[in-house]
Amino acid sequence: MSGAWATGPPATGAGDGLESVGAALRRAVSDGRSGAALYVRLAAARTRGQMQYKVSFVLESLATFIGTGLDFVTILVFFTRFDHIGGWTMPEVALLYGLVGVSFALAQFLGAGFEDFEEVIRRGTFDQVLVKPRGAFLQVTGSQFPLRRAGRLLQAGTVLALALWWLEVEWGPGKWAFLGWTVLGGALFFMGLLLLKAAVCFFTVQSVEATNVLTYGGQEMAGYPMHIYGPWLRRAFVFVVPLAFVNYFPAVYLLGKPSPMGDAATYAALAFPLCGVVLLFGIAAWRVGVRHYQSTGS
Amino acid sequence: MLHLALAQTSFKRMVSYRAATLAGLVTNFFFGAMRAYIFIALYRGAGKTVVAGYSIEDAVTYTALTQAAIAPLLLFGWWDVMRTIQSGDIASDLTKPIDYYSFWLARDLGRALHDVLARGVPILLAYSLVFDIVWPGSAAAWAGFGVSALLALLISFSWRFVVNVSAFWSTDAFGLGRVAYMSVLLLSGFLVPVAFFPDWLQGLVRLLPFPAMVNTPIELWLGMLTGRELAAALLVQTAWVVGLAALARFAYGRGVARLAVQGG
Secondary structure (H helix, E strand, C coil): CCHHHCCCCCCCCCCCHHHHHHHHHHHHHHHHHHHHHHHHHHHHHHHHHHCCCHHHHHHHHHHHHHHHHHHHHHHHHHHHHCCCECCECHHHHHHHHHHHHHHHHHHHHHHHHHHCHHHHHHHCCHHHHHHCCCCHHHHHHHCCCCHHHHHHHHHHHHHHHHHHHHHCCCCCHHHHHHHHHHHHHHHHHHHHHHHHHHHHHHHHCCCCCCHHHHHHHHHHHCCCCHHHCCHHHHHHHHHHCCHHHCCHHHHHHHHCCCCCCCCHHHHHHHHHHHHHHHHHHHHHHHHHHHHCCCCCCC | CHHHHHHHHHHHHHHCCHHHHHHHHHHHHHHHHHHHHHHHHHHHHHCCCEECCEEHHHHHHHHHHHHHHHHHHCCCCCCHHHHHHHHCCHHHHHCCCCCHHHHHHHHHHHHHHHHHHHHHHHHHHHHHHHCCCCCCCCHHHHHHHHHHHHHHHHHHHHHHHHHHHHHHCCCCHHHHHHHHHHHHHHHCCCCCCHHHCCHHHHHHHCCCCCCCCCHHHHHHHCCCCCHHHHHHHHHHHHHHHHHHHHHHHHHHHHHHHCCCCCCC
8 A cells, every 4th residue: 555556746757768767666665665654653543543432442343243243144044054055065155255254354444444435525625635745545545444343354354264274174385375365366356446436436426325235245245156146146246346256266266166167277366366457447446536526615 | 293294204305315215225136136146046055945934935035025124124223313412413302392202203104104115115126027026915914014014113113212312321322333233133034034043043032022123024924924823923013012112212211311412
């Protein structure tokens, strides 16, 4: 989350031979470093702020833990009545659930400022962001550090750990690395969606509730094996929004489940790059949004 | 007549939020379709036709009805009274020559009528285009469902009112409220039908008012309760309507006595 993505002051001397490329790179690195330092300071300040209201913090975390945990309780209740879902056993479904849950939780931690961006636009406070000598991206990222979301991370992480334990996996280092890579890719994917959601606010002023279908809906949907859904829903989440690449194709590969289409390893290898594309798309949408920003005049 | 006017105003106010209504419909239907596919996959995968008394059509209809109930029953939460307590705006409501509980109840009924028509019915119609769903089989079944749904709404309102007035006691009522609303999603049979629960959990939730809020009207719609069972279910609902209304009024009375509004 460096300042390199920020829409700060335009780069000077762009395209002036090798020397300026080197200079631009050095500047990007130093921007990134100071950006990261600033983000850490902001996050620490927001953490201290939230710790002033400890009861509130505990209750909110608990609510988040319960709220997200209920999805998993639902899965557990299903498995008291059924042996499998679409040929996947309970630990296998738990792996799917844990993977997407951790990815989403990570994205929400870093992207909370974008998720609740509607308020900023409606109140007109984005004006203040633009007059400050730092990129908008960094400022919005640092505007929130929702500790209560730790409840989600904890819950999803627990399920993921349980799933791996139940599955008694005997993976080499390659598959473990792939697991981490997958979680990271999923986080990029959801970060891209949160950016997209924020970008839409620039044009509609209101947050579009339907974008929650992509984030929360996507997260919940990906907790089950993708092939159980009807054709229109399934195609939309493979070809339009590549949700199936966040956890489903990687899990098919990791668990050696029968692949619904093509070679499992190929699809698994495609997962991370495609998630990266979603992030790039989100960043592009965000930049377009910032450029088209018209204050609400308040 | 004052209450009727309040309900009407509340209804009209809702009508003006057309974009929000449409967005809510799309969202509710999407999640509903997802839930329906999960049930279909579960039944087909297991090669079962009936599970815990639910046929596959019953299960799909159950997802339709629960999604249709989200807006009318405000299952994801309602904070209006809490906000007026926290902001101090409640002071102006208290000066009105009207009973506070029924003031909000009238407004909630107006809103709920709007949400039944604009959020509930369209969900069921959309479902019937994509899935096979079950409809009540007779005029009596429709009437039974109607009564049960109205009782469910009254239970839901009193419950939400109790959650809201907790703000008289605690400045952290918002977090508390979220825990309460979240838990009810499971305990009411919104996420999974109560009949699917393991026995110990069923025994536990049947002691609580929450199944009467969601699960009971659905079982009536699906024709699962007849004769004495039906009468008993309606009686239990009525008891909860009375009990929770009494609790709501009591909690409000105690709370307002300790209210301190600053400034103004």
